Amino acid sequence: MDLVIASQNKKYSTIKKKLNYHHGDLKSQILLAVGKLIEKHHSTEFQLREIASLVNTSVPAIYRHFENKQQILVEAAINGYEVQKSFRNLGLNTSNKTALHKLVVIGFAYVAFARAYPGLFMLMKNLETNEILAAQEYARQREETLEVVKKTFQDCIDEGLVENIDSEIALTFLQATSLGFAQMLIGKSMVFFAPIHGHDETLISKVYQTAIQGILTTKGKSVLESAIINPFLQWQGKGVSV
Numbered sequence: 001m002d003l004v005i006a007s008q009n010k011k012y013s014t015i016k017k018k019l020n021y022h023h024g025d026l027k028s029q030i031l032l033a034v035g036k037l038i039e040k041h042h043s044t045e046f047q048l049r050e051i052a053s054l055v056n057t058s059v060p061a062i063y064r065h066f067e068n069k070q071q072i073l074v075e076a077a078i079n080g081y082e083v084q085k086s087f088r089n090l091g092l093n094t095s096n097k098t099a100l101h102k103l104v105v106i107g108f109a110y111v112a113f114a115r116a117y118p119g120l121f122m123l124m125k126n127l128e129t130n131e132i133l134a135a136q137e138y139a140r141q142r143e144e145t146l147e148v149v150k151k152t153f154q155d156c157i158d159e160g161l162v163e164n165i166d167s168e169i170a171l172t173f174l175q176a177t178s179l180g181f182a183q184m185l186i187g188k189s190m191v192f193f194a195p196i197h198g199h200d201e202t203l204i205s206k207v208y209q210t211a212i213q214g215i216l217t218t219k220g221k222s223v224l225e226s227a228i229i230n231p232f233l234q235w236q237g238k239g240v241s242v
Contacts, residue, residue: 027065029055034076035119044073044127070131073123077132080120081141087113087232088148094231099155100162100220101227104208106149107178111204112232114182121182149175161220170215177211205230 033054037046048059048069066072091105091112114121123132132138153171156162162170181204184190190198197203205228213224 031076039119084113118186
């Protein structure tokens with residue numbers, strides 16, 4: 001298991017109050033606390049004193065690490081991409097038999113990240129500020145993520161698993177599927193759209209199967225059954241929240 005995810009998720013779920021911090025630890029705790037507060041408020045309209053309370057520090061101590069609230073949000077969003085990448089790498093290290101396996105597991109990782117870190121996910125997908133969008137490192141990480149997905153989709157075509165179709169349209173559809181599923185989880189609206197299957201832990205696999213099978217070749221359909229096995233389910237309760 002990826003130790004980065006395990007340790008980060010443990011910190012995020014507890015945000016333990018400590019009397020003394022190493023500087024790096026406090027900064028990390030502040031960024032994780034931002035995610036918790038966004039999850040609570042469903043917005044970035046929180047006060048620095050709320051962060052200070054969560055991590056048992058003072059507002060002046062926060063200012064020793066960050067110039068202002070906007071810088072905190074920028075670094076929290078950048079940290080979000082790092083955590084999302086850890087989920088993606090964990091999935092790719094586990095399910096990589098074909099390019100189709102890789103493509104689907106990237107989607108599983110995306111949803112697992114959203115479920116484990118809903119506040120960071122909301123910040124990155126719904127609450128981006130102008131400062132976040134202007135940050136070079138944030139833009140670089142977003143572009144890196146897109147390139148991984150684009151390359152994996154092209155590999156699916158090259159391996160004869162996906163029909164040679166307009167990749168931009170296909171990727172938009174697949175992204176909408178992942179984003180929509182994640183948003184329904186975070187918004188707790190799954191019960192309205194899937195009152196029968198909403199509690200089925202394999203629902204995301206069934207959704208991906210339905211979404212992707214129409215663009216697969218015969219060869220792609222032959223490996224789809226194994227590609228839609230969600231590897232993140234095996235880590236439930238073991239440090240990775242999925």
